Amino acid sequence: MNVFYITTPIYYPNAPPHVGHAYTTVFADTLARYKRLMGYNVLFLTGNDEHGLKIQKVAEKQGKTPKEFTDEMAEVFKNYWRSLDVNYDHFIRTTDEYHEKTVSEAFSYIYKKGLIYKAKYAGLYCVDCEKYYSPGEYVEIEGKPHCPLHNKPLEYMEEETYYFKLSDFKDYLLDVLNNREIVYPRSYAEEVLSKINKEGLRDLSIARPVERVWWGIPVPFDKNYVIYVWFDALLNYISAIGYLNDNEKFSKYWSNVHHVIGKDILWFHTVVWFSILKALDIDPPRKVIVHAFLTSKGTKMSKSVGNVISIEEMLDRYGSPDAVRYVLMRIFNMDKDSEFDFELVDSIYNSELADTYGNLVRRAGVLAQKKTDGKIYRRNIDSKIKDELENKLNAYIDAMENFEVARGASLAIDVARLGNQYLNETKPWEKKDPSKELYTVLETIRLATILLYPFTPRISNLVAKAFGFTVENPLKATLESIERYNVTNAPILYKKISLKK
Ligand SMILES: [Zn+2]
Structure with a gap:
């Protein structure tokens, strides 16, 4: 079975996650769900980055040990991810014993190779x-x-301090960044290349004296130092899949690893990370997928700026995790920052989820129950709409394979739009036996529901259950393959919200 390993950055849990974190995490979850649907063996990793001075200080301020504080915050993060139906396979904490052991061993390995040295x-x-x-x-x-x-x-x-010989990797990095399509979109690779060419590479301090920062993983051969948090954190991507412990598992997942990151941590996830991997004799990741910021009041959301939109606020406003996930992915942008604007998001929610998909499901459900007692048998559907549906499906697969979730979500809604159009044109409510029209509409609903599943898993499952089909690999969900629909419910999925004047 094909393997797909996807990671989010591990988050610094000095404060609870907000919509900015959700943007990244829901994106990774959407891709993970899509790949599972396509039949991949998926491993989706997220977690928290728990060491370092900031955590040490926040905990101190609250009168807790860093361990007590990070234990609490790990639960806070997990609860938020649960509230958004984020279905990760593993939640890593950098205080996990296996991770600390791996970091310590990796540090020694690189030191023994002569790539770490002590200097002023x-x-x-x-x-x-x-x-x-x-x-x-x-x-x-x-x-x-x-x-x-x-x-x-x-x-x-x-x-x-201890330095990592980053400068030794310049030729390697130039080669990898120039010749391998790892960083996506490509413009970010160009950005890193031009910075390397302009500024060169300086060796990186990768330890901190313990009298300043004691909350970290000790340098294995010098108890006066702890390992710098970035070195510690980056290694989570390999410790989580059994590096130095389970070789088979490690090789299997590493061969198709996809890191999802925000553009602010691009340098660390290319220059620093690729060099550390090379020092450990590991290939660079398969893909580093970079996204721009979700901004609020013109800048990246951050607690210190005070422009944060909370996950609760989103859930309250849009009523379900599905709606929140959908709208976030509809404004998702890899190249350009997206300003979070409630007016825009409200109108996406209303026109796409409530008026298009939700309305189609409701109309078709009510009609089916009224006209045929909910039972609709297989019919041939018109070739015109069949072709259109197949085109949308192909475009959707192309978008999702290129991580273009905003386009994928749009295309899924286009399918529902075709269903509404077809209903309006054929007016099955005027017919005595509208079985053919209803079967056609249910096929559009089935396809839209399957394509929406990575974005709106809960509602897709609910509709599938109400109409009597299963959410399955879209490439295997051939049109006209359902022998009989059994519509037992006509759910109202998304309530319209009143737009601000
Ligand atoms: Zn200062």
Whole structure:
């Protein structure tokens, strides 16, 4: 069986997830559900990135140990994913014992290869941020470098640290990024290439002195240091599938791994990650799928900016996880930022889910029950509509295979639109025996329902049950293959919401 391994970034659980996190996670879930439907053996991984200074400090502030705090937050994240019907196969936490062990062993392996060395680090440091700032990151006030967050002068500091020889991988990275179609869309690969060519590669500090950051995985041969969170976090993608523990499982899933990321972590997921993998003698990932931001008030949603839209607000407004998932995927964009605009999203919800698909299901359900007692036997359907349905199906498969979920969702609704048109044209309610028309309409509903399944799993299953068919691989769900429909219910799926004036 073909394997499909898909990952989200692991999230920093200093605060609960919001719609920005849902955007990424629902996208991965939609692709995972699509691939399962297509018959793949899918492994969908998400989880939390639990080490590091920020977590150490948030926990401290709340009077908890970092472990207590991250235990609670892991449950919070899982509950949110459940509320959106996100069906992951594994939830990784970087405090999981197997993960810590893998990170520690991988660190030693790279060290023994001579690709990690100890040296002095010098730079400008903000005591309040506990972070180094490089030129371009800090602001100058009266000619002196200041912290952009605290407006305080930066201090010159020197300390010993461990470096990863990132600069050794320049030729390798240029080759991989130029010649292999890993980063998708391609423009992001160009962006990374031009940054490498312009700025070069500097070795990366991958340890922190324990007196500053103690909440992390210790450097295996030097207890005065913990491993830098990014090195720790990136390795989740391989520790979760048995790297160094279960070779067979690891090779099987790694061969078709797809990382889903936001564009802000592109550098780490290409330059840094591909180099670490190479240092471990592992091939680069099959695909890194990059998306632009879901913005609010013009910038990326973030708690500190205060422009966050909550998952609860979305669920309250649109009434079901299916609706929230659908509208998020309809505005999903890999190339350009999408401004989250309730007016736009309301109109997508109303016109596509309520007026088109929902209305079709309701009308056809009521008609079938009234005219034929819900039982509709197989008929040949008109070749014109049959061709149109098959074209939509092919376009949908093409979109989904290219991760274009917004187009896929639209095409599924187009199928329902064809059903409504057909109803309006043939007026089965005026006929004594409208079996042929009803069978045709039910076929459009079946196809739309199957194509919508990755987006709206719960409602697709509900409609399938009410009308007597199964959600199955769309390539195997041939038209005219259902011997008899049995419509037992005409559900109202999506209630229209009143638009803002
Ligand atoms: Zn600062």
